[in-house]
Amino acid sequence: MSHGPGIMARVTPSDVPAPFRVLAVCTGNVCRSPAVERLLAARLGAPYRRPAGPGGARRGLLPAVEVASAGTGAVSGAPMTDRMASLLLEHGCDPTGFVARQVTPGMLRGTDLVLALTAQHRSAVIRLEPGAAVRTFTVRELARLLLDLDPADLPGAGATTADRLRAVVPLAAARRRAVPPRPEDDDVIDPYLGTDAQYRTAFAQLAPAVLEIAGAARR
Incomplete structure (x- = not known):
């Protein structure tokens, strides 16, 4: 649509491309998947979870990539474990404000890439939302x-980073x-409930x- 001199085109929500959404999934959503969420977000320069204002409304411009996490048997409402938070801090990532939540079919339908922490988590995701199979991998x-x-x-x-991530999934x-699969790797x-080691x-x-996934997206 053309506009006369001095007339600025109005941008509506439908004109703005949706972010590329990444969801990390483990069991309790209190140690492994939160670590992937915060580490990947830091390396991509992306926000974690979906930024929202009062009443859940978005604030400002949409990011190109959003990173979140959830659990197949989440300790819903719990913070990240202190030990994992300490490891993230050691690696320059912000662990604050994390709250665990249960994965749902709706989350999976709205996600472009699912990073499971084990093959069992990947299977659980696909049982919950079969359409997510082609875009669900274990992180390793x-x-x-x-x-x-x-x-x-x-x-x-x-x-953009989002463009490369979109290309990475089908490739x-x-x-x-x-x-050949290498489930042992x-x-x-x-x-969880284990030792520091x-x-x-x-x-x-x-x-x-x-870091490998972030590097591919930022080449």
């Missing part, structure tokens, strides 16, 4: 599938059909995967 599986991805297969100059899904251990092991398993 997706990182493995992206290891030798040719940057030329992703959008180039002028592309990884196609590669998954050709690359794709799960992140559950450190178990928390550090879990973080050491998920963090490199998150």
Whole structure:
């Protein structure tokens, strides 16, 4: 639509592209998936959860990417565990204000990429919302599938992080059909109620995967 000199076109909500939404899923949503949420958001420069004002209304411009998390058996309303919060702080991420929540079919239908922490979580997501299968990976599986991805297969100059993430999902899904599964390498251990060493092991398993995914999106 053209407008006369000096007349500014009005931008309506339908004119603004929806954010690319990422959802991390574990069991209780108090340690592993919150760590993926906050670490990935920090590396992508994206907000975590959906920014909202009074009454749930959005504030300001829509972000290009949103990162959130939920649990298949969430300790709903609980904060992140202190041990995982400490590990995030060590790595320069903000753990504050986190509240656990239960994953729902509606969340999954509105998500562009689901990052499960284990193969069992991936299966639980697909049982809950079968249509999410093609866009659901374990976080370590997706990182493995992206290891030798040719940057030329992703959008180039002028592309946003959201554009690259949108391209990553079908590319990884196609590669998954050709690359033998390695379930023993794709799960992140559950450190809940465990030792400091178990928390550090879990973080050491998920963090490199998150960094690989963020790196592919920002190439």
